[in-house]
Amino acid sequence: MSGWQILWTGALGVSVILFFVVEVVVVVGGASDIKDMLASLREHASEDAKKPS
Amino acid sequence: MNFIWIDWVTVITFLVLTTGVALATRRLISDYDSFLLAGRTLKLYLAMATMGATELGLVTLMYFSQQGYNSGFAAFSIGVIALIGFMFVGRTGFIIKGLRDLEVRTIAEFFGRRYNRSTQVIAAIITFAAGLMNMGLFLVLGAKFLLYMVGFPPDMLPYLMAGLLLLVLGYTVVGGMVSVVLTDYAQFVILFTSVVFTTYFAITHVGYDTVIDTVQREYGAGGFDPFISDDLGWLFIIWLIFGIPFTGMWPPALSRALSTVDSDTSKKLYSFVGLSFLGRALMPMMWGICALTYFAGVDAIPLPMWDGAPDTAAAMPAYLSQILPAGVRGLMVAAALAAMMSTFDSYLLCWSSILVNDIVLPLRPKMTDREKITLTRLAVVACGIFVLSWGYLYKPPETFFRFMAITGTMYSASVLLTTAAGLYWKKANTVGTLTSLVVAGTLPLTTIFLGHSDILPLEYRWMVKDKVVGIATFISSLVCMVVASLLTQKSHPPKVLAPREGVTT
Numbered sequence: 001m002s003g004w005q006i007l008w009t010g011a012l013g014v015s016v017i018l019f020f021v022v023e024v025v026v027v028v029g030g031a032s033d034i035k036d037m038l039a040s041l042r043e044h045a046s047e048d049a050k051k052p053s
Numbered sequence: 054m055n056f057i058w059i060d061w062v063t064v065i066t067f068l069v070l071t072t073g074v075a076l077a078t079r080r081l082i083s084d085y086d087s088f089l090l091a092g093r094t095l096k097l098y099l100a101m102a103t104m105g106a107t108e109l110g111l112v113t114l115m116y117f118s119q120q121g122y123n124s125g126f127a128a129f130s131i132g133v134i135a136l137i138g139f140m141f142v143g144r145t146g147f148i149i150k151g152l153r154d155l156e157v158r159t160i161a162e163f164f165g166r167r168y169n170r171s172t173q174v175i176a177a178i179i180t181f182a183a184g185l186m187n188m189g190l191f192l193v194l195g196a197k198f199l200l201y202m203v204g205f206p207p208d209m210l211p212y213l214m215a216g217l218l219l220l221v222l223g224y225t226v227v228g229g230m231v232s233v234v235l236t237d238y239a240q241f242v243i244l245f246t247s248v249v250f251t252t253y254f255a256i257t258h259v260g261y262d263t264v265i266d267t268v269q270r271e272y273g274a275g276g277f278d279p280f281i282s283d284d285l286g287w288l289f290i291i292w293l294i295f296g297i298p299f300t301g302m303w304p305p306a307l308s309r310a311l312s313t314v315d316s317d318t319s320k321k322l323y324s325f326v327g328l329s330f331l332g333r334a335l336m337p338m339m340w341g342i343c344a345l346t347y348f349a350g351v352d353a354i355p356l357p358m359w360d361g362a363p364d365t366a367a368a369m370p371a372y373l374s375q376i377l378p379a380g381v382r383g384l385m386v387a388a389a390l391a392a393m394m395s396t397f398d399s400y401l402l403c404w405s406s407i408l409v410n411d412i413v414l415p416l417r418p419k420m421t422d423r424e425k426i427t428l429t430r431l432a433v434v435a436c437g438i439f440v441l442s443w444g445y446l447y448k449p450p451e452t453f454f455r456f457m458a459i460t461g462t463m464y465s466a467s468v469l470l471t472t473a474a475g476l477y478w479k480k481a482n483t484v485g486t487l488t489s490l491v492v493a494g495t496l497p498l499t500t501i502f503l504g505h506s507d508i509l510p511l512e513y514r515w516m517v518k519d520k521v522v523g524i525a526t527f528i529s530s531l532v533c534m535v536v537a538s539l540l541t542q543k544s545h546p547p548k549v550l551a552p553r554e555g556v557t558t
Contacts, residue, residue, distance in 0.1 A: 004277035005265060008126040011133065012335050016249060019332030022325065023245040026105065029098030030238050036096060037234070 055204035055374045060383030067243070067387040068220070071236050071394065097318050101326045103237035103399075104309040108301070108330070109244055110396025111389045114337045115194040116453035118369035121341030123452055124284040125268040125276030128341075131454070132334030134293045138300025139327020146320045147298055148469065149307065151476040153316040155550075160307060160472060161411035167475040167550060168483045170415045175487065176468050177411030179494035180304060184404045185436060186501065187303075187460035189443030190453055191400070192217055194366065195393040201357060201370035202386050214441055221397045222437050236398075240391035245329075247388035250381065251373065252336045255343040258376040259350070267346040284452075288520035292458070295527040298473070299465040301327065305396075305403040337369070344372035366453060405432035459497050459519045466526040467493035474534050482547040485538030493530035497522055 120128045142149060157163045161180060165173035196213035199205065205213065256264070268276040275282040279290055301307075301323060310319040348356045348368060354375060357367040377385055409429045414420060420428070467490045474481040474489075500522045503509060515521060538547075 002274075002277065004126070004274075008129045008277065009261075011129055011331070012339060015132065015332035015335040016252065018328040019245065019336070020249060022101070022105070022329040023242070023249075025325070026098050026101045027242055030102045030241075033096040033099035034235065034238060037099060 055202065055382065056386075057379050059380045060386065063380065063383035064387045064390065067390065071239065071391070096314060097321055097325070099234065099238065100309050100313050100318065100322050102241040103234045103395075104306055104322060104326050105329055106237040106241040106244060106391070106395040107305055107309065107399040108326075108396070109248070109333050109392055110191070111195045111198055111393035112191045112396065112453075112457075113333065114248075114340075114389065114392060115198055115366055115369070116190075116457055117334050117337035118341035118344065119366045119452050120454040121338030122345045122365050122368050123341075124279075124282055125272045125342060125345070127272075127275060127277055127279040127282040127285055128338045129335055130279035130285070130290060131293065132331050132338070134290075134297065135300060135334055136327060136331045138297040139323055139330050141297060142300055142302070143320055143322075143324030143327055146316065148302060148473055148476060149310045149319045149323065150316045152307070152472070153311055153313065153319045158311065159407050159410050160304060160468060161407060163472060163475065164486070165411070165415065167481075167548060168486055169548075172483055172486055172490070173411055174415055175490050175494075176471070177407050179490060180464055180468050181404055181407050181412070183460050183463040183494075183497075184304060184400070184407070185439055186443065186463075187457055188397075188400050188404070188436075189440050189447060190456065191393070191397055191444065192440055193444035194453060195389075195397075197364075197367055198370045198389055199386065201367050202374045202382065202389070204374065207357075211445060214444060217393065217397075218437050218441050221394050221401065222434055237395045240395040243384070244388045244391050244395070247385050248332070248336050251377070251385055252339055254377055254381065255340045255373065259343050259346045264342055264346045267349050268342060271345065271349065286520070288524065292462075292520050292523040292527075295524060296462065296465055299469040301330075302469055303461065303464065304407065305399045308399070308403050308406075340369045340373065344368040347372045347375075401433045401436050402429075404436050405429045408432045408436075455519050456501075459500050459523060462523045462526050463494060463497040466497075466530040470527070470530050471534060474538075478538075479549075480538050480542060480547055481534065482538045482541060482545045484541040484545050485534045485536075488537040489530045489534040492533050493526050496526045496529065 117128075117131075120131065141147065152160065152163060155163060155166065157166070159177075161173050161177035164176040192214040193210070195217050196210050199213050199217075200207065200210055272282070275284075279285045280287050310322060313319045313322060345368065354371070357364045357371050359367065373385060374382065406429060409425055409432060413428065414425075470493065471481070471486045471489050475486065499517045500519045503517045509517060
């Protein structure tokens with residue numbers, strides 16, 4: 001393999017690992033973020049409903 | 054037809070669940086901010102999910118795989134440059150921190166506050182035009198993917214395009230950003246998983262050593278070295294390097310940064326999600342390279358044709374349809390639909406919000422939240438119809454990625470470059486900004502409309518090559534900004550933002 005071939009093979013391997021790590025982190029952390037976002041929007045919507053139109 | 058029952062069940066289940074979310078979240082939309090920016094309540098991981106899903110569209114898979122097919126491993130340089138760009142923006146907060154601290158909804162709104170309404174409207178028009186043209190290829194590429202993966206006859210293409218548009222319009226119009234964010238999360242999971250699995254199947258089917266040999270045979274050393282590649286070359290790499298400071302700031306991605314709870318979260322968002330951007334480019338490129346290997350082999354089905362020529366954009370889906378096992382093929386199509394929907398809905402919402410916030414609102418400032426939401430929904434539908442027509446009628450030059458890059462430059466070199474000047478250079482004034490916007494907003498049109506026409510004599514055609522025009526656009530925009538601003542400091546003194554409003558004092 002030439003230098004470029006080794007570089008791109010390594011880059012592909014690193015990209016798969018980083019991609020997988022980001023996925024795991026986001027899936028776990030995102031679940032609790034969704035709960036917080038929905039709670040905040042519900043609160044905001046109920047406050048708006050109480051305001052006189 | 055390549056699909057069997059288990060593939061159809063997978064795809065239909067996914068579609069029912071996704072569209073159900075849009076209806077379920079409708080009651081949470083109480084005002085314009087909650088419709089457009091999910092009430093600015095996005096925390097880091099959810100922002101990463103929505104940005105990751107938005108920026109990994111079906112169109113991304115298609116244009117990167119086509120680039121891999123056409124350039125071989127040399128195309129990987131594009132992914133590496135994108136990674137460097139994200140790391141730079143994430144570490145420095147370049148532009149995104151300033152805009153988030155100002156709490157603007159769209160980038161053009163910044164122009165209204167830093168300069169004046171005319172500048173805001175012109176910046177918005179350039180952003181809107183570049184964005185719509187860029188998005189114009191989403192439907193046709195998405196429909197082509199489905200066509201070859203499922204095995205529909207080629208004359209179904211326009212019907213598939215219309216069907217995909219209706220699907221996305223449905224839940225974007227109903228739910229706004231809240232439904233977009235929630236579906237993005239689900240789409241992120243299925244999409245990222247499928248991309249990794251598909252890469253495994255794509256490589257193992259043909260064998261990595263065979264892939265290397267095929268690229269060497271088809272493209273020589275230029276299949277690995279981007280600087281001597283016939284398709285890319287020095288000029289192309291320099292053009293991409295010019296765009297590094299503006300990486301990931303296409304308005305739909307930027308809207309994620311503006312939707313986060315604070316500017317530190319915006320910076321972390323770019324640093325973390327940027328790590329996945331190497332894979333976002335390299336893995337689909339690898340599918341394209343594997344497709345090249347497959348179609349160069351003796352046992353392959355013929356490469357699909359389009360308008361009498363080999364359709365390199367169709368190589369990847371045609372290859373995957375032949376090698377993926379039943380069930381995985383359905384999962385891949387569901388993931389591709391997820392990719393298309395998560396990107397397309399965000400882009401539609403983004404361009405529509407620019408139209409309403411930055412073009413209509415400056416003219417009719419007293420609109421109520423209800424009226425703004427209604428107008429944004431109408432704009433979403435109008436943008437969708439334009440995209441359907443443009444995708445069907447326009448034939449892009451060279452590869453699809455190159456078209457995306459030149460429309461991206463039309464926006465980066467004009468709107469982003471002048472935004473950076475407005476945030477970090479005290480002498481930037483309205484005249485310099487307008488000059489730069491107009492020059493950089495129009496130069497790329499020469500490539501888009503003249504690049505492959507016979508209007509220009511042969512000896513002048515190099516002047517409208519995308520690489521030349523891309524570099525010229527960045528340089529001329531910067532020169533116009535600096536020279537015009539310095540020459541008109543007395544007649545048009547720069548407007549100073551109050552310290553509490555922004556970063557300039």
